Amino acid sequence: MASSNSETEGPDLTKGVSFGDLVDGKPLLGHVGEEAVILVRRGDHAFAIGATCSHYGGPLAEGLVVGDTVRCPWHHAAFCLKTGVPLRPPALNPLDCWQVDRDGDQARVGKKIEPAEPPKVEGPASVVIIGGGAAGAVAAETLRREGYQGLITLLSADSAPPVDRPNLSKDYLAGTAPEEWIPLRPAEFHKAHKIDLRLETEVTGIDTAKREVTIKGGERLTYGVLLLATGAEPIHLPTPGADLPHVHYLRTLADSRAIIKAAEKAKTAVVVGASFIGLEVAASLRTRELEVHVVAPEEIPMAKVLGPELGEMVKQVHTDKGVHFHLGQTADRITADAVTLSGGEEIKADLVVMGVGVRPRLALAEQAGLATDHGVTVDQYLQTSAAGVFAAGDIARWPDPHTGQAIRVEHWVVAERQGRTAALNMLGRRDPFDAVPFFWSNHYDTAIQYMGHAESWDSLQIDGDVMAQDCRVSFLKGGRLLAVATVGRDAEGLQAELKLEGG
Numbered sequence: 219m220a221s222s223n224s225e226t227e228g229p230d231l232t233k234g235v236s237f238g239d240l241v242d243g244k245p246l247l248g249h250v251g252e253e254a255v256i257l258v259r260r261g262d263h264a265f266a267i268g269a270t271c272s273h274y275g276g277p278l279a280e281g282l283v284v285g286d287t288v289r290c291p292w293h294h295a296a297f298c299l300k301t302g303v304p305l306r307p308p309a310l311n312p313l314d315c316w317q318v319d320r321d322g323d324q325a326r327v328g329k330k331i332e333p334a335e336p337p338k339v340e341g342p343a344s345v346v347i348i349g350g351g352a353a354g355a356v357a358a359e360t361l362r363r364e365g366y367q368g369l370i371t372l373l374s375a376d377s378a379p380p381v382d383r384p385n386l387s388k389d390y391l392a393g394t395a396p397e398e399w400i401p402l403r404p405a406e407f408h409k410a411h412k413i414d415l416r417l418e419t420e421v422t423g424i425d426t427a428k429r430e431v432t433i434k435g436g437e438r439l440t441y442g443v444l445l446l447a448t449g450a451e452p453i454h455l456p457t458p459g460a461d462l463p464h465v466h467y468l469r470t471l472a473d474s475r476a477i478i479k480a481a482e483k484a485k486t487a488v489v490v491g492a493s494f495i496g497l498e499v500a501a502s503l504r505t506r507e508l509e510v511h512v513v514a515p516e517e518i519p520m521a522k523v524l525g526p527e528l529g530e531m532v533k534q535v536h537t538d539k540g541v542h543f544h545l546g547q548t549a550d551r552i553t554a555d556a557v558t559l560s561g562g563e564e565i566k567a568d569l570v571v572m573g574v575g576v577r578p579r580l581a582l583a584e585q586a587g588l589a590t591d592h593g594v595t596v597d598q599y600l601q602t603s604a605a606g607v608f609a610a611g612d613i614a615r616w617p618d619p620h621t622g623q624a625i626r627v628e629h630w631v632v633a634e635r636q637g638r639t640a641a642l643n644m645l646g647r648r649d650p651f652d653a654v655p656f657f658w659s660n661h662y663d664t665a666i667q668y669m670g671h672a673e674s675w676d677s678l679q680i681d682g683d684v685m686a687q688d689c690r691v692s693f694l695k696g697g698r699l700l701a702v703a704t705v706g707r708d709a710e711g712l713q714a715e716l717k718l719e720g721g
């Protein structure tokens with residue numbers, strides 16, 4: 219289709235297009251001035267909305283239209299076509315929308331629609347959120363976006379304001395993402411939205427009867443409702459030498475910065491553990507041109523989660539980039555300049571990163587007497603066993619309607635979506651958390667998307683060519699589809715999510 223200038227694609231939507239030619243539910247990419255816009259027909263109506271996802275800039279013209287929403291093909295954010303409001307994280311910012319005028323068969327994009335102020339809503343006298351990560355940060359801003367006027371206190375043990383944590387093992391660690399990508403929000407955001415963000419503030423106790431939290435140092439804070447979103451922490455193995463200064467763990471921005479600093483001087487790194495984070499760290503350190511060794515007890519990396527075929531593909535991707543795998547082995551001992559493997563081999567290393575998994579931070583929940591079961595037990599509204607206390611993110615074990623089981627996952631998008639749902643329910647809505655779990659993982663230029671949840675499966679169906687990184691892998695149990703992973707097939711990933719939703 220003709221383009222009016224080199225920067226924009228598709229028709230100038232202000233000049234009008236034939237309504238009859240628009241395919242219902244198929245976005246048409248065009249532009250309004252310099253801005254890329256998609257025009258979406260739904261029945262007798264057409265909607266015009268910004269074409270670029272506000273998360274990482276995914277192309278919404280290649281997205282999926284569901285009802286009056288459009289979903290991004292990259293990380294499955296969703297926006298309302300009528301208002302541009304982000305309905306599903308990981309997008310946090312709204313998109314611009316334009317008026318669409320009809321004149322006979324012509325649909326013409328007109329003026330930008332001014333975003334409406336949310337009506338004020340009644341709610342609890344105050345909300346205290348413990349945890350300034352994905353779930354906590356999204357919960358705080360959702361409360362404001364929904365029109366909540368009361369006090370919001372966001373307590374975080376971290377020294378950094380909420381950050382884009384997934385980036386800490388990827389572009390940021392590789393040195394290919396600028397510093398300004400990392401904060402989830404600009405410095406002034408929380409103050410401007412009257413969110414009392416308190417950093418380096420560790421909560422040491424919760425009294426659910428008095429509705430009070432205690433902060434390290436003794437300060438007490440009462441709450442109307444409380445959200446517990448303390449996330450997870452890296453597992454520390456009792457390996458001799460694991461506490462040496464050149465041995466790193468990765469959870470926070472400070473951790474990522476410490477690895478970057480160490481990588482600037484190091485020549486050889488050993489990554490212990492072929493977890494998602496471990497392998498992403500390996501990729502980032504290769505990008506920084508370190509020699510990288512990965513030590514892990516499994517024979518095929520990630521096979522437990524992704525199946526052996528995708529695991530082999532991931533291994534090949536890393537091997538092609540020069541990563542040395544030492545599989546079927548563990549690290550027995552770490553010294554200042556070497557790691558000794560269980561097979562006896564010694565690898566010289568001046569940097570060691572431990573990526574052997576995480577465990578949910580449950581100490582506060584347990585101390586408060588909340589029901590726990592390898593996670594904080596919540597109901598479909600993300601309420602814990604104590605009145606007025608919600609939990610979200612890596613710590614929450616919720617009844618997943620898709621698998622019929624209570625599950626707990628460690629996914630960025632799930633944590634953010636739970637933060638949003640918890641916020642709505644703290645305002646008195648009864649909004650069940652029923653999102654299909656979604657995560658992504660990047661290894662150099664290879665992106666894996668995973669929809670659903672399969673702790674085990676009895677049948678694995680592959681469509682396409684896994685080693686060519688063009689595939690859809692379906693995980694089934696008893697004939698029931700539990701999860702789908704895709705590589706190089708973003709549109710199919712969106713379709714799979716919809717199918718898993720039952721749509």
Ligand SMILES: Cc1cc2nc3c(=O)[nH]c(=O)nc-3n(C[C@H](O)[C@H](O)[C@H](O)COP(=O)(O)OP(=O)(O)OC[C@H]3O[C@@H](n4cnc5c(N)ncnc54)[C@H](O)[C@@H]3O)c2cc1C
Pocket residue numbers: 348349350351352353354373374375376383384385386387419420421422447448449450468469470495579582610611612613627628629630631633634656657658659660
């Ligand atoms: C390096 C890295 C890369 C990742 N990449 C991906 C990815 O590609 N895709 C994906 O889906 N997921 C990824 N994840 C996982 C994802 O980041 C987590 O699932 C998500 O951050 C969980 O959100 P959360 O809010 O539950 O916890 P977190 O984001 O960990 O936040 C927890 C917060 O609680 C605070 N806290 C804990 N205890 C206390 C206390 N007692 N008092 C006060 N504050 C406290 C912490 O300081 C922190 O601010 C990655 C994780 C890491 C570490």
